[in-house]
Amino acid sequence: MEQVDQLASLVPLLLGGAWLLPLASFTLIFLFGPKMGRHGRLAAYVATGAILGSFVLSITSFTMWLAQHGVTGAPTHASHDAESQQAAAEKSRAFLLEPSTFDPAANHFTSVAYRTDDHHEEAGDDADHLQNDHHGHGTGTSDHGHAAHQAPEKVVYTGSWYPLYRSKTLLIDIGYYIDILTVSIFCMVTLIASCIHFYSIGYMHEELTDELVDNECKLPDGTSLRRRGRFHRFFQYLSLFCFSMLGLVIAGNVAMVFVFWELVGICSYLLIGFYRERHSASTAANKAFIVNRVGDFGMIIGLMALWGSLGTFAFGDVDGRPGVFTLVTQAPGGIPNGMVRLAAYDQIEAGVQPTDEQLAIWREQHLGYGLLIVAGLGIFCGCVGKSAQFPLHVWLPDAMEGPTPVSALIHAATMVAAGVYLVGRFYPVFSPEVLLVIAYIGAITLFLAATIAIAATDIKRVLAYSTVSQLGYMMLALGVGGWLAGLFHLVTHAFFKALLFLCSGSVIHACHTNEMPLMGGLRKKMPWTAYTMLVGCLAISGAGIPFVIGFSGYYSKDAIIAQVLSFSRANPAHAPLYWVAAGGAAITAFYMFRLWFMTFAGKPRDTHIYEHAHESPKVMYVPLVILAIFATGVAWRVPGTNLSLANLIEDGRPVTSMTDGVFWSSLRIPNEHLSHSDVGIHTTATLVAFGTALSGFLLALLFYGTRTLNAEEVQQQFPRIHRFLINRWYIDDLYWAIFVRPTHFIAQRVAAFDRQRIDWFIDSTARWVRGLSRLDDLIDRYVVDGFVNLLATWTYGIGLSLRRVQTGRLRQYVMFIAVGTVALFVLASFLWSYAMAGS
Amino acid sequence: MNLLTQPVGVSHYLVVGAVLFVCGVVCMATKRNALGVLMGIELVLNGANLNFIAFGSHVLNRAGARTLGLDGQLIALFVIVLAAAEAAIALAITLNYYNNQATVDVDHADELRG
Numbered sequence: 001m002e003q004v005d006q007l008a009s010l011v012p013l014l015l016g017g018a019w020l021l022p023l024a025s026f027t028l029i030f031l032f033g034p035k036m037g038r039h040g041r042l043a044a045y046v047a048t049g050a051i052l053g054s055f056v057l058s059i060t061s062f063t064m065w066l067a068q069h070g071v072t073g074a075p076t077h078a079s080h081d082a083e084s085q086q087a088a089a090e091k092s093r094a095f096l097l098e099p100s101t102f103d104p105a106a107n108h109f110t111s112v113a114y115r116t117d118d119h120h121e122e123a124g125d126d127a128d129h130l131q132n133d134h135h136g137h138g139t140g141t142s143d144h145g146h147a148a149h150q151a152p153e154k155v156v157y158t159g160s161w162y163p164l165y166r167s168k169t170l171l172i173d174i175g176y177y178i179d180i181l182t183v184s185i186f187c188m189v190t191l192i193a194s195c196i197h198f199y200s201i202g203y204m205h206e207e208l209t210d211e212l213v214d215n216e217c218k219l220p221d222g223t224s225l226r227r228r229g230r231f232h233r234f235f236q237y238l239s240l241f242c243f244s245m246l247g248l249v250i251a252g253n254v255a256m257v258f259v260f261w262e263l264v265g266i267c268s269y270l271l272i273g274f275y276r277e278r279h280s281a282s283t284a285a286n287k288a289f290i291v292n293r294v295g296d297f298g299m300i301i302g303l304m305a306l307w308g309s310l311g312t313f314a315f316g317d318v319d320g321r322p323g324v325f326t327l328v329t330q331a332p333g334g335i336p337n338g339m340v341r342l343a344a345y346d347q348i349e350a351g352v353q354p355t356d357e358q359l360a361i362w363r364e365q366h367l368g369y370g371l372l373i374v375a376g377l378g379i380f381c382g383c384v385g386k387s388a389q390f391p392l393h394v395w396l397p398d399a400m401e402g403p404t405p406v407s408a409l410i411h412a413a414t415m416v417a418a419g420v421y422l423v424g425r426f427y428p429v430f431s432p433e434v435l436l437v438i439a440y441i442g443a444i445t446l447f448l449a450a451t452i453a454i455a456a457t458d459i460k461r462v463l464a465y466s467t468v469s470q471l472g473y474m475m476l477a478l479g480v481g482g483w484l485a486g487l488f489h490l491v492t493h494a495f496f497k498a499l500l501f502l503c504s505g506s507v508i509h510a511c512h513t514n515e516m517p518l519m520g521g522l523r524k525k526m527p528w529t530a531y532t533m534l535v536g537c538l539a540i541s542g543a544g545i546p547f548v549i550g551f552s553g554y555y556s557k558d559a560i561i562a563q564v565l566s567f568s569r570a571n572p573a574h575a576p577l578y579w580v581a582a583g584g585a586a587i588t589a590f591y592m593f594r595l596w597f598m599t600f601a602g603k604p605r606d607t608h609i610y611e612h613a614h615e616s617p618k619v620m621y622v623p624l625v626i627l628a629i630f631a632t633g634v635a636w637r638v639p640g641t642n643l644s645l646a647n648l649i650e651d652g653r654p655v656t657s658m659t660d661g662v663f664w665s666s667l668r669i670p671n672e673h674l675s676h677s678d679v680g681i682h683t684t685a686t687l688v689a690f691g692t693a694l695s696g697f698l699l700a701l702l703f704y705g706t707r708t709l710n711a712e713e714v715q716q717q718f719p720r721i722h723r724f725l726i727n728r729w730y731i732d733d734l735y736w737a738i739f740v741r742p743t744h745f746i747a748q749r750v751a752a753f754d755r756q757r758i759d760w761f762i763d764s765t766a767r768w769v770r771g772l773s774r775l776d777d778l779i780d781r782y783v784v785d786g787f788v789n790l791l792a793t794w795t796y797g798i799g800l801s802l803r804r805v806q807t808g809r810l811r812q813y814v815m816f817i818a819v820g821t822v823a824l825f826v827l828a829s830f831l832w833s834y835a836m837a838g839s
Numbered sequence: 840m841n842l843l844t845q846p847v848g849v850s851h852y853l854v855v856g857a858v859l860f861v862c863g864v865v866c867m868a869t870k871r872n873a874l875g876v877l878m879g880i881e882l883v884l885n886g887a888n889l890n891f892i893a894f895g896s897h898v899l900n901r902a903g904a905r906t907l908g909l910d911g912q913l914i915a916l917f918v919i920v921l922a923a924a925e926a927a928i929a930l931a932i933t934l935n936y937y938n939n940q941a942t943v944d945v946d947h948a949d950e951l952r953g
Contacts, residue, residue: 808949810876814867 007068008157011061012176015186016161018057019250022242025050029239033232039208040232047235048197051242055190062183069155069180071643072651154651155179158252158316158323169311175252177315177425181487181652184645185249185421188491191630192413192498193242195623199502200234200405202620203509207231217277225277234274234403241267245414249421253313254303254324254379257422261299261382264415265292271410272402284398291395295385302378305371306429309338315425325428325654328372332363334431334658339368369431369662376434379426380441387419387471390445394732396468400460404505407460412467412497417490420474424487427478427654432661432669436574439479439567443580446472448729450587454594455725458514459504462595466540467497469584473560476581481659481669482563487649488635489556496539496553496631502624503533507599509620510613516598518609523600525613528621530600532628537596539631541589541693546686552635554689555646557585559675562685566675570668582688589696597704852893860886873933873943877926884922888915 029036029043036042160175176182206212207229217225244263251257266289273285306324307313314323327336337359341348344362348354354362362368383389388396399411410416423430423438430438449468456462470493477486506529507522508514523530535551542557544550561581568578604610615621637644661667675681702708715722727733842850863882870876895911937943 803953806951806953808952810945810948811868811871814864814876814879818864818868 007064008159011065011157011178011183012159012161014057014061014064015178015183015246015250016176018054018061018186018190019243019246021050021053021057022047022239022246026236026239026243029232029236033236036232039210039229041208043232043235044197044201044204047239048194048201050239051190051193051197054242054246055187055194058183058186058190062187065180065183066643069651071641071647154653154655156316158314158318160252160318170307171312171314171318171321172253172255173314173318174256175314175318176250177252178250179652180648181424182249184491184648184652186246188494189242189245189249189414192494192627193238193245193409195627196405196409196413196498196502197235197238199408199505199620199623200238200403202617203405203505204231204234204403207234214275214277217275217279227277230274234271237267237270237274238406238409241271241410241415245418248418252315252318254306254315254426255313257425258296258299258303258382261386261418261422262296264410264418265289265296265386268292268399268410268415271406272399274402274406278401281401284395284401288395288399291392292385295382295392298378298381298384300378302375302381305375305378309342309368309371309375310336311338328428329655329657331657332360333369333662335363335366335368335372339371341368343367343369343371366662372429372431373434373663376426376430377437379429380423380434380438383419383423383475384441385419386422387416387475388445388468389419389441389472389475390448393445393449393468394728394735397461397464397728400458400464404460404501404508407464408498408501408505411464412501413494416467416471417474417494420471420478420486420490423475423478424483424490425654427483428656431658432667433663435479435481435669436661436664436667437479439476439574439577442472442475442477442479443577444472445469446476446584447580447587448472448731450584450591452725452728453591454587455722457516459507459516459519459595459599460501460514462516462591463497463500463504466500466588466591469588470497470540473557473581473584476577477560477563480564480567480577482560482567482672482675483653483656484646484650484672485556485559485563485675488559488646489553491645491649492539492552492556492631492635495627495634496536496551499532499624499627499631500536500540502620502627503529503536506616506620506624509616511609512612513609516595518606519599519604520602520606521600521604521610522613525610526615528615528624532621532624533600534596535628536631537592540592541697542585542689543693543697544690546690549636551632552630552645555635557693558686558689559646561585561689562675562682563670563672565685565688566670566672566678566681569681570670571666573666582692585689586692586696586699589693590700593697593700594704597700601705602707849893849896849898852889852896856886856889856893858886859883859889862886871944871946873929873936873945873948876945877929877933880929881922881926884918888918891915891918 025047028046029040033040033043036046157178158175160173163171163173165172208231209229211226212229214225214227219225241264244260244267248257248260248264251260269285269289272288273282275281276285303313310324310327312321312323312327314321315325316323317326322330327338328334331337340359340362341354344354344358344367347358347362385392396411396416400407402411446469449465449472453462453465453469456465470489474486474489474493477489506526507519510522510526510529511519513519539551539553542550542553544554561578564578564581568575635645637647659669659671675685703711703714724730842854845851859882863879863884863886866879866882867876868879870879891911891914893911895909895915897908900906900908933943936948940947
């Protein structure tokens with residue numbers, strides 16, 4: 001028990017350090033960036049050192065976690081959170097989520113592909129100790145209490161580092177919610193970010209100059225733009241991004257998630273617009289930012305729905321106050337009392353606390369369920385924006401304007417994954433109806449983006465659409481109840497998509513063009529890039545020998561398709577989801593190998609580019625090799641143990657309580673373990689995934705590898721479809737027509753009004769004021785000054801005339817005195833006599 | 840009323856004082872020599888002194904007036920002292936003037952005219 005407590009305070013400390021290191025690096029570069037070596041070269045080492053430190057801390061906590069809790073990988077589901085009657089002295093403590101039902105069949109879980117049945121005794125023992133120490137948790141689950149001996153318990157550390165605000169109704173703090181998923185994602189993010197930092201040192205070396213010529217940015221006079229290199233700036237943004245992303249992952253409440261959500265948004269904005277002088281880059285940055293705001297608007301609504309009804313943002317319980325998950329999963333029917341009360345507000349008299357019976361009656365009427373749906377849909381809205389799902393996917397392909405390492409780090413591996421991660425994290429709150437929406441959005445995205453990727457010729461755009469499509473896969477998986485499948489694919493995808501993007505960056509670095517039709521045959525020139533990219537293509541297509549071994553994508557895609565199949569069997573009305581998922585696998589394989597063959601195979605199409613192409617420096621291809629290793633084997637089970645990525649994530653499975661739809665009563669979300677334990681489903685899914693991927697690969701081979709079939713002919717055969725795909729389903733044009741054009745129109749009107757009316761008013765006021773002041777000037781000059789001057793002139797004249805009296809002749813003065821005195825006397829006597837006569 | 844036939848009284852003193860005063864004024868107005876002017880000033884002052892003393896005569900004192908009856912005489916004493924001080928200063932100025940200009944003609948001393 002002591003050991004557990006030690007870990008409970010140590011892991012948040014380690015991960016908190018890993019989280020804050022990039023912030024320190026950001027601050028340093030922000031303050032001293034330009035002074036760090038020549039052209040800020042040292043900034044790269046500061047940033048890379050910080051992220052490496054984060055990686056080491058993450059790995060340390062990961063190994064400590066494994067040593068303490070082990071990996072069980074056995075399912076924990078449908079359980080209730082402990083009631084928080086235990087008075088924990090520490091801020092953080094381990095919460096034990098006790099399983100209430102346990103399906104023995106689930107022990108066969110994934111036995112075919114990637115796990116063994118051996119039971120982890122140690123973990124079981126640990127669980128027992130925990131169980132004993134935390135007895136009294138399971139009030140509603142006592143009848144299942146013995147199950148804890150067989151099933152592992154989910155370990156979560158929650159707590160708060162710094163309370164921002166606490167009252168009876170509201171609780172906001174800087175806190176953490178750490179389970180094995182958090183730790184795994186930390187390791188994934190820091191590892192990929194480290195690789196990308198190293199790669200960027202090579203990729204961005206052009207910025208190490210005082211005068212950089214940007215050939216893609218023409219000035220009005222036709223010359224290229226010249227500017228100072230911004231090497232340190234790039235690493236500054238990368239550090240800020242890593243800090244934000246890690247903060248998003250470790251965040252203990254939704255408010256904090258939202259803050260970091262916006263921070264990664266701003267980092268993305270800054271990095272997409274890194275070449276800000278290029279019009280396309282600044283437009284793309286704006287587009288990304290604005291489109292994300294649309295999603296965030298929904299997210300704020302979701303947050304308000306949560307806060308207004310539950311009064312807390314925290315995921316887990318903090319210091320004895322129940323968090324959102326506890327409230328939702330412990331409530332009967334999944335509707336927390338707060339939501340019921342808020343929904344039935346018109347039936348509650350002011351100041352009267354509704355009784356339990358009343359609450360039960362209202363709950364029978366499904367009051368509050370709508371609020372739960374609003375909260376779920378709202379949160380999902382934010383995820384739609386960040387993870388580039390269907391209506392808001394348009395920003396991601398444009399985001400490729402940023403430097404390629406950024407595309408790899410942010411727009412493929414980590415940031416766009418944040419949306420999927422949040423859906424996974426918030427899983428208990430999503431009701432089946434919301435999950436169905438998520439599934440459909442994911443399916444639409446997956447299909448739409450995959451088809452666009454077929455026709456794209458820009459190497460980065462192909463990858464961008466492939467990212468959108470894979471994110472669609474994850475959402476689809478989460479939506480059909482495949483929590484593990486979605487997050488599993490999230491991690492494997494992060495590795496191979498980062499790899500693919502960095503490879504494409506290496507190609508662009510060598511060819512100075514993004515257009516695939518100008519490449520070809522490059523594998524002889526740049527073998528490292530070509531073969532690591534081949535690994536990436538195989539991984540994303542889900543290549544493998546069925547039932548034996550495969551690349552990482554093989555396992556995760558398999559899990560997704562199995563779950564979708566399971567879902568479509570449970571809900572035959574939603575079978576199209578399964579077709580899309582299976583068809584998507586074929587398209588994925590097709591466009592990825594199309595890309596590979598067009599770029600690396602065949603004969604060079606542009607000899608000039610081919611002649612100048614060269615392998616990238618070591619600092620760039622070594623990260624490629626590291627990522628290729630992970631893309632290959634990240635999903636493998638460590639021999640002799642049951643340590644595998646899938647089992648790790650399985651340990652972090654949240655407790656969910658809703659499986660059947662309420663408004664849509666026929667809707668059933670099947671238990672994910674069914675898709676693994678049911679051999680029929682699993683074998684079918686594996687074969688279907690393998691078959692479709694193989695067919696996609698063969699098609700690409702025929703078209704672009706052996707050139708048995710001519711792609712141009714097909715293109716001419718179906719010009720409409722080709723145009724439709726080239727124009728990206730006209731979605732951008734549609735948005736242009738219904739949002740951008742009207743906005744421009746209104747803006748122009750407003751601007752014209754501003755110019756013509758408001759400016760006219762202000763101008764005429766100014767003219768009036770000028771006229772008035774001119775008049776005032778005249779008055780001042782001639783009236784006021786005239787009076788003063790006149791007075792002065794008079795005084796001067798009098799002085800002039802009087803000076804003649806002062807002759808300086810003494811005797812004359814005496815005469816004046818004498819005569820004056822006599823005159824005064826005469827006058828006085830005259831007046832005297834006059835006065836006397838008067839009286 | 841004929842002053843010559845009257846016994847000596849206040850009016851006689853006043854006449855003498857007036858004569859002295861007029862003599863002094865005339866002297867100041869006509870003399871070009873600074874020392875002459877100074878003498879005229881002395882005459883004027885002493886004419887005034889005579890007036891003070893004459894008006895200080897106990898003959899003119901109203902019965903029951905609460906004074907010593909010496910006001911005129913005292914003021915005359917003051918005037919004498921003042922005259923002495925004034926003469927000292929004026930002589931000093933004149934001497935300086937003479938040192939600078941080698942003359943004591945007041946008509947030449949018109950540098951402060953307007």
